[in-house]
Amino acid sequence: xxxxxxxxxxxxxxxxxxxxxxxxxxxxxxxxxxxxxxxxxxxxxxxxxxxxxxxxxxxxxxxxxxxxxxxxxxxxxxxxxxxxxxxxxxxxxxxxxxxxxxxxxxxxxxxxxxxxxxxxxxxxxxxxxxxxxxxxxxxxxxxxxxxxxxxxxxxxxxxxxxxxxxxxxxxxxxxxxxxxxxxxxxxxxxxxxxxxxxxxxxxxxxxxxxxxxxxxxxxxxxxxxxxxxxxxxxxxxxx
Amino acid sequence: xxxxxxxxxxxxxxxxxxxxxxxxxxxxxxxxxxxxxxxxxxxxxxxxxxxxxxxxxxxxxxxxxxxxxxxxxxxxxxxxxxxxxxxxxxxxxxxxxxxxxxxxxxxxxxxxxxxxxxxxxxxxxxxxxxxxxxxxxxxxxxxxxxxxxxxxxxxxxxxxxxxxxxxxxxxxxxxxxxxxxxxxxxxxxxxxxxxxxxxxxxxxxxxxxxxxxxxxxxxxxxxxxxxxxxxxxxxxxxxxxxxxxxxxxxxxxxxxxxxxxxxxxxxxxxxxxxxxxxxxxxxxxxxxxxxxxxxxxxxxxxxxxxxxxxxxxxxxxxxxxxxxxxxxxxxxxxxxxxxxxxxxxxxxxxxxxxxxxxxxxxxxxxxxxxxx
Numbered sequence: 001x002x003x004x005x006x007x008x009x010x011x012x013x014x015x016x017x018x019x020x021x022x023x024x025x026x027x028x029x030x031x032x033x034x035x036x037x038x039x040x041x042x043x044x045x046x047x048x049x050x051x052x053x054x055x056x057x058x059x060x061x062x063x064x065x066x067x068x069x070x071x072x073x074x075x076x077x078x079x080x081x082x083x084x085x086x087x088x089x090x091x092x093x094x095x096x097x098x099x100x101x102x103x104x105x106x107x108x109x110x111x112x113x114x115x116x117x118x119x120x121x122x123x124x125x126x127x128x129x130x131x132x133x134x135x136x137x138x139x140x141x142x143x144x145x146x147x148x149x150x151x152x153x154x155x156x157x158x159x160x161x162x163x164x165x166x167x168x169x170x171x172x173x174x175x176x177x178x179x180x181x182x183x184x185x186x187x188x189x190x191x192x193x194x195x196x197x198x199x200x201x202x203x204x205x206x207x208x209x210x211x212x213x214x215x216x217x218x219x220x221x222x223x224x225x226x227x228x229x230x231x232x233x234x235x236x237x238x239x
Numbered sequence: 240x241x242x243x244x245x246x247x248x249x250x251x252x253x254x255x256x257x258x259x260x261x262x263x264x265x266x267x268x269x270x271x272x273x274x275x276x277x278x279x280x281x282x283x284x285x286x287x288x289x290x291x292x293x294x295x296x297x298x299x300x301x302x303x304x305x306x307x308x309x310x311x312x313x314x315x316x317x318x319x320x321x322x323x324x325x326x327x328x329x330x331x332x333x334x335x336x337x338x339x340x341x342x343x344x345x346x347x348x349x350x351x352x353x354x355x356x357x358x359x360x361x362x363x364x365x366x367x368x369x370x371x372x373x374x375x376x377x378x379x380x381x382x383x384x385x386x387x388x389x390x391x392x393x394x395x396x397x398x399x400x401x402x403x404x405x406x407x408x409x410x411x412x413x414x415x416x417x418x419x420x421x422x423x424x425x426x427x428x429x430x431x432x433x434x435x436x437x438x439x440x441x442x443x444x445x446x447x448x449x450x451x452x453x454x455x456x457x458x459x460x461x462x463x464x465x466x467x468x469x470x471x472x473x474x475x476x477x478x479x480x481x482x483x484x485x486x487x488x489x490x491x492x493x494x495x496x497x498x499x500x501x502x503x504x505x506x507x508x509x510x511x512x513x514x515x516x517x518x519x520x521x522x523x524x525x526x527x528x529x530x531x532x533x534x535x536x537x538x539x540x541x542x543x544x545x546x547x548x549x550x551x552x553x554x555x556x557x558x559x560x561x562x563x564x565x566x567x568x569x570x571x572x573x574x575x576x577x578x579x580x581x582x583x584x585x586x587x588x589x590x591x592x593x594x595x596x597x598x599x600x601x602x603x604x605x606x607x608x609x610x611x
Contacts, residue, residue: 136346147347150351152285152348153278153351173344
């Protein structure tokens with residue numbers, strides 16, 4: 001990467017000698033460095049699977065009028081082929097800038113999305129679509145509560161800044177079966193979809209450790225090598 | 240005399256107190272939104288829809304299938320709830336449990352309720368205590384070091400006092416005293432108190448130590464007002480000649496000490512005052528005295544464990560002193576607190592010296608921290 005930058009700089013300096021074309025050449029120098037950079041970045045894709053089975057629905061003990069009599073238990077979301085959703089794939093050491101705003105929605109007595117990646121020091125918005133009292137209680141793994149926001153009516157949105165990193169558990173003090181997660185990291189990370197697949201691009205070539213987090217299942221960290229301009233595909237089974 | 244009269248006049252003559260309005264000032268109008276959506280519009284309806292699931296309809300905190308792990312305070316228990324000031328309850332509703340040192344399972348409502356609604360909830364909750372006659376916790380002011388507070392308490396105290404005198408052409412002397420105090424409320428408005436002092440006096444060549452004169456006192460809150468907080472209490476203390484008089488640790492006679500104590504909150508300033516007469520049974524052993532103390536102080540924040548700064552003017556007969564002091568709650572709930580002050584003599588300085596004073600206080604019926 002350093003060599004590319006040096007080439008871009010040399011190209012720019014050479015062009016600067018022709019005063020009439022200085023601006024054009026500077027632009028070209030910057031553009032060429034970018035184009036070169038995109039071409040040499042790699043990507044990591046793959047599928048996360050598990051042999052674990054989906055879970056029985058949870059019984060709704062309060063507010064059945066809004067929540068229903070029972071709700072699916074999304075602690076493990078797996079399809080017939082064993083492909084696992086809501087797993088978070090993290091490439092340690094590749095930093096990403098702050099993403100778009102983070103929103104947690106209380107809807108039909110569940111957190112949506114159940115799992116999401118959040119940047120450190122993010123401003124987290126929490127809102128409700130249900131006309132009943134929800135409390136969005138965010139706790140670090142060591143038990144320390146980051147915030148507990150009361151949402152008594154639908155349509156209310158409250159923002160709270162969070163300090164800290166790690167896996168943050170969301171719960172509701174009025175609906176104890178509700179569960180959500182925020183994986184707070186500035187590393188490149190993404191949540192697997194219903195098909196168990198994930199994709200992370202713009203990864204500079206190199207060797208990295210990939211960790212996969214899931215609220216119920218575990219797997220060992222993977223060592224991968226990312227090559228320039230090519231996707232690295234991995235498959236990981238969680239237990 | 241005059242400072243006491245001033246404070247008592249302020250206490251009885253009326254004062255302004257801005258209640259509520261601190262939390263929820265920027266919250267959306269929940270009531271208006273609810274009215275159109277068919278949800279609860281009055282405070283009792285909101286209590287039923289939002290609060291009762293954890294606190295129960297009657298405020299007792301006993302629900303059939305609780306969704307939380309801690310048991311909330313029983314708001315129907317007047318003994319436990321009446322000593323709490325309204326400001327602490329408003330803060331708990333607005334900031335959640337951690338705002339008052341309690342469990343984070345209680346969420347914060349300051350972004351969803353207006354200031355009027357927060358005040359309205361506190362009024363609704365006061366109604367869960369069905370007994371009349373309990374003095375309002377709005378009169379439960381932070382305890383000064385020397386001035387007796389008017390509100391009855393359940394607490395243990397340790398009061399250290401270190402007196403240091405430095406005279407010209409004489410050796411400096413350091414006297415140390417520790418008093419252990421136990422205060423217990425009786426009924427709704429009264430209190431009994433036991434004080435056991437340990438005294439250690441510096442006689443230059445040697446030191447004399449031992450138990451001093453044990454004291455017993457009763458106090459009764461005669462007059463209290465909740466909305467514009469003011470309180471007047473009467474009391475009687477009996478000092479018993481348990482300290483060794485020959486060693487100089489005790490007075491050698493019983494002393495009867497009737498007193499009146501008052502307090503008022505004036506624009507965030509706590510004003511407290513006490514007037515006491517000391518009548519020894521044997522006037523050959525001890526002299527009659529008039530004791531008068533006035534305190535003015537204020538909290539530096541709204542948290543129950545905040546720093547409170549203040550100053551006392553202390554007088555015993557013609558001996559006058561000024562005692563600046565600070566107090567700090569040591570746990571989130573403020574049930575454990577410490578205070579430190581220095582008693583600076585305004586006259587007869589050489590004879591009296593500077594005295595470091597303070598207390599360590601434990602309100603043993605209050606939770607120290609959130610129950611797990």
